[in-house]
Amino acid sequence: MNLTRAHEGPLPDMSCGRRQSRASVRICRECTVQTRAFCAVLDDAALAQMERLHTICCLAGEESLFMEDDAAIAFFTVLKGALRLSKLLPDGRRQITGFVLPGEFIGLAAGEVYAHNADALMDTSLCRFSLTDLDRIGQENPELNSRLLAMTNSNLSLAQDHMLLLGRMNALEKTANFLCSLRTRVAAADQPIDPLVLPMCRADIADYLGLTIETVSRTLTRLKANNIISLPEHNLVRINDIAALTQLAEG
Amino acid sequence: MNLTRAHEGPLPDMSCGRRQSRASVRICRECTVQTRAFCAVLDDAALAQMERLHTICCLAGEESLFMEDDAAIAFFTVLKGALRLSKLLPDGRRQITGFVLPGEFIGLAAGEVYAHNADALMDTSLCRFSLTDLDRIGQENPELNSRLLAMTNSNLSLAQDHMLLLGRMNALEKTANFLCSLRTRVAAADQPIDPLVLPMCRADIADYLGLTIETVSRTLTRLKANNIISLPEHNLVRINDIAALTQLAEG
DNA sequence: CGGCCTATTGAATTTCTTCAAATAGTGTGG
C-alpha cells in the first residue's frame, strides 16, 4: 500500500488527536508516546504547531507504509503497533533491517527516495508529518534537529550491533540474541515479557537474522530442548533461563 | 591507541591548519576536504570559530583512534587516510561495520561511550573537536545539526545496505559488491580506479564481508579465473568486466 | 639467504540450506 492510499483521519480509540486543533497542546500532551517520541523536546508553542500539521494514518497488518524508491515525502511516529523495515534483492531474497516500535520514528531518508520498505506487522497507527513541514519546524526549533540526530545515532548503533550479529554469529547466538533484545525492548515499553509475545512470524525472524525459516524453527526447538525457553504457543516464548540465554546471545 | 595518546599538533604536510588562528577562515578554506565535510555548510563566522577550536591528530597505520566503550568526548573529520570501524565479540570474532574516508566524520555516539572501535588503516590525519564544543556550535548554528543529521542518515542507509549484504548474499555476491562499492567510492573521491588500490588486507575484507580470509581469497581467485578481474598485486585489482561484476554485486 | 608475514590452495568437516513431508492451528461452510 502506498502512502497516498493510507487511511487518514481521526481514530476513535486514539489518545493522540485529530487535525482540527485549537492552537493548544492538549491533544499532543495526551498522546501515549509523546514523552518518548522525537517531539518530546518541543516547547508548547512548537508542539501546538505540530498539532496543527499532523495527520493520523492507520495500517492493517501486512499493509505497506512505503516502499524502497518511493519519493520520500513524509515522516511518521509509530503510535501503536509496529513496522518492519526491509530491503529486497532482485530475486526476492529479503533482509529485515529493523523493527519500529511505538514512540520511534521512520521516514528520514538519506536522499530523495526511501531506502527500504516499511510494512505494518499488525494493526498500526502513525502520526504523520510532511518532510517539508518537519524541515521548517526543525529550522525554527534547533532542539528538534538535535533530538532527531540523537535518535538517528541510536538507530545507527543498533544497525552496527545487527551487522555484528549477521556477519559473525551462528544460528544459536543469533536466535538467543533476538529473544534477549526483544525482551529488553518490550520491557522498556512496559509491556509484559512472561510470556514474551513474538509480534512477527518465523519468516520475519528468519529474514531479520539472515537465516531460513527452518533453521529458526530448529534453533528454537534446540533452546526448548535445553530448557532455556518454552514455547507454549507459536508466538509465545517463556524464557526459563535468562542467564543462559544472555550468555549465548553475547557470543 | 587511546584518544589521549593520539599525536596532536601541526602537520607539516597538511593543508588544513593548526591551532593558532587569527579569527580568519583562511586555513579552513584551504582544507582539502572542507567542501565535502560537515563544516561545508557553515558561514565564515562559524567557520572562524571552528578554526579556533579544532586540533589536528595523526595516526600511523593500525593505530587506534578510540575503542568501544571509551568515553565519547571527541568528534573527528578524516582529512587524509582512512579509518576502520569494528565491533568485537568476547571470543575475538570481529565485524567491520564500515570504513571512514576523507571528508567523512566519526565520533557521534548514541550514548556516553563509543559503540565501536576506530583504527587507522594507514597513516591518517584528522581534524578534531570536543563534543562539547561541537554541541555548542550546533546550538548556535542550526544548519550544522541539519548537516550532521543528513550525513548520519546517509551512514544509516549504508548500514542497511550492508545488512542486506551480510544477511542475504553469498560469498561471490559479497565480494563483487565490495569491489564495486569501493570503486564507486574511490571514484567519487577523484582517486584512480584502474588499478583499484585495496587499502586493507584480506583479513579486513573478510571481517567486513562476514567471511573468512580463505573464502575471500578463493572468491577473488574465482573472479580472476572468469576474467572479471585481474590481480596484478595483492593489493591491486583491475576490473576487466565491470558489467559482469555489477551484475553479481546486485544479487 | 633465511625468517616472517600475508595470501593462496587443498582436503576434510561443519553449519546451514534445500527439498520433502508431517503436524498443528485457524477459519469456513455445510
Next chain:
DNA sequence: CCACACTATTTGAAGAAATTCAATAGGCCG
C-alpha cells in the same frame, strides 16, 4: 459441531556453501 482447506510451523534427510585445519607459495626485510 464437524469436515475440510489453508497456512504456519516443525521435523527429517540430503546437499551445498563456507569454515577449519593444514600446507604451500610469494614478498619483503634484515
